[in-house]
Amino acid sequence: MRILNWTIAGTVLGSTAGLVSAILLTGITPGGFNRAETVFVNGWFSDWSIGTDGGDRYVKAWVARHGLLAMRKTEAVYFIRTVDDDGEALTENCRYVVTGGTLPAGWWSITLYDRLGYLPMNDDGKLSFDASEVAGSTSWSFEVSAEKPVGDVGWVSSRGGEAFDLTLRLYLPDPALLDDPEGQAGFPAVRRLSCAEGGGS
Amino acid sequence: MKAALVAFALSTAVCPVVVHVAVVNVLPRFIMSRAITGLETAGLSWNGWTTAPRVTPETQSVVRSSPDLAYAVCLLDLSGGPVVLSAPTWPHYGSLSVFDHTTSNIHIAGLQGEAGLVELIVAAKGQDVAAAKDRPVVRLPGSRGLALIRRLAPNDTLHAQAEALVRDATCAAE
Numbered sequence: 001m002r003i004l005n006w007t008i009a010g011t012v013l014g015s016t017a018g019l020v021s022a023i024l025l026t027g028i029t030p031g032g033f034n035r036a037e038t039v040f041v042n043g044w045f046s047d048w049s050i051g052t053d054g055g056d057r058y059v060k061a062w063v064a065r066h067g068l069l070a071m072r073k074t075e076a077v078y079f080i081r082t083v084d085d086d087g088e089a090l091t092e093n094c095r096y097v098v099t100g101g102t103l104p105a106g107w108w109s110i111t112l113y114d115r116l117g118y119l120p121m122n123d124d125g126k127l128s129f130d131a132s133e134v135a136g137s138t139s140w141s142f143e144v145s146a147e148k149p150v151g152d153v154g155w156v157s158s159r160g161g162e163a164f165d166l167t168l169r170l171y172l173p174d175p176a177l178l179d180d181p182e183g184q185a186g187f188p189a190v191r192r193l194s195c196a197e198g199g200g201s
Numbered sequence: 202m203k204a205a206l207v208a209f210a211l212s213t214a215v216c217p218v219v220v221h222v223a224v225v226n227v228l229p230r231f232i233m234s235r236a237i238t239g240l241e242t243a244g245l246s247w248n249g250w251t252t253a254p255r256v257t258p259e260t261q262s263v264v265r266s267s268p269d270l271a272y273a274v275c276l277l278d279l280s281g282g283p284v285v286l287s288a289p290t291w292p293h294y295g296s297l298s299v300f301d302h303t304t305s306n307i308h309i310a311g312l313q314g315e316a317g318l319v320e321l322i323v324a325a326k327g328q329d330v331a332a333a334k335d336r337p338v339v340r341l342p343g344s345r346g347l348a349l350i351r352r353l354a355p356n357d358t359l360h361a362q363a364e365a366l367v368r369d370a371t372c373a374a375e
Contacts, residue, residue, distance in 0.1 A: 001202070003204055003205045003207045003208045005205070006205040006206065006208050006212075007208040007211075007212050009209060009212075010208065010209040010210070010211070010212030010213040010216065011212045011216050012240050013212075013213050013216075013218045014212055014213040014214070014215065014285075015214075015217070015218045015220045017213075017217040017220075017221075018216060018217035018218065018220025018221035018223075018224065019217065019220055019221075019224055022219065022220070022223070022224035022225045023293065024226070026225060026228060027226075028228060028232075038226075053304075053305050054307060057226060058225060058227050059371050060229050060231075060303075060304070061225060061228040062305075063230055064228065064232040064233065064304040065228075065232060067303060068233070068236055069236070069298075069300060069304075069347070069349060071296070071298075071351065072306060075214025075294075075296055075309065078265075084258060086288070089302070096242040106294060106358060107294060107353060109267075109269045109355065111267070111268060111269075113264075113265060115266030116262060116264065117265045118258075118261055119256070119257070119258040119261055119266075120258060120260045120344075121257065121259075123258075127258070127268065127354070128268055128269070130269065130355050132355060132356075133359045144278040167265060169267065169269065171269075171353060172294060176269070
């Protein structure tokens with residue numbers, strides 16, 4: 001009887017350790033191991049493991065949790081920008097100008113999401129800016145602000161976004177981008193123009 | 202007492218390894234199973250395409266959903282035999298992807314092109330695919346999976362056109 005009790009105790013203890021270590025090492029919960037293969041390009045970051053089937057079983061679990069049904073990297077890659085060129089967090093209280101040139105992909109878009117990753121609940125109908133709006137031009141810009149700017153300028157609304165971020169999607173990326181993402185030049189700059197009183201530095 | 206301690210030591214040494222390996226292996230299929238159950242609960246049917254409404258602040262259901270793309274989803278059930286998948290081509294970027302029950306992207310076909318139809322057969326391991334003829338055959342390790350059509354459609358007009366094309370797509374038992 002004593003042997004059985006000790007075996008049950010060891011099984012419960014060991015199984016718990018196995019379960020917790022698996023959850024932590026796959027990084028599927030906050031505070032777990034970070035399996036992201038992070039790349040940075042001019043202030044934009046991406047997890048290069050998303051869009052793969054995972055190099056090993058731990059990465060596969062990570063990708064299943066953080067990039068389920070994501071497009072393969074050869075189809076599309078995603079970059080996120082949470083700060084302006086001065087390193088300040090992007091906020092609805094400030095106006096920004098985003099400028100860029102030819103991007104290494106067949107088509108691209110930049111979409112604004114709130115801090116939880118959702119489109120802000122506004123009815124401006126302008127939550128993204130894409131390649132079709134620049135008509136093949138080699139340089140382009142648009143403003144990000146809570147109110148529509150005066151004049152005929154590109155605009156993405158941050159109204160309701162509070163502390164927001166920008167997601168750059170590059171569809172059919174050039175092989176050179178996939179091979180050497182951090183060696184790419186010309187990723188969009190995000191310059192702060194002004195801030196409402198008490199909002200941003 | 203000595204035998205009890207040995208039993209305790211053995212069980213605390215073996216169980217973590219067994220459970221750890223089992224959980225790491227099962228996690229992807231658990232995550233996929235939950236996703237499929239969620240889609241089923243949302244009203245998606247097996248072996249039939251369902252189009253998703255254009256992503257807007259009001260219709261978004263998952264984080265970071267893309268307002269650029271028109272989506273159509275088919276939950277694959279191969280228990281009754283292979284399934285035929287087809288999708289019309291699209292003048293802009295488009296793809297037809299097949300995922301297995303462990304989240305692996307087993308197959309992807311480009312849809313970009315003029316006035317064509319991409320067609321393939323999805324079959325479980327060991328299923329007879331003699332009727333496939335010259336159509337490509339994609340084998341899933343299990344009997345369930347998911348197919349996804351994505352088409353670049355960044356405005357209402359293109360989204361409506363992409364949605365209309367799904368009526369000419371097939372996801373049905375052979």
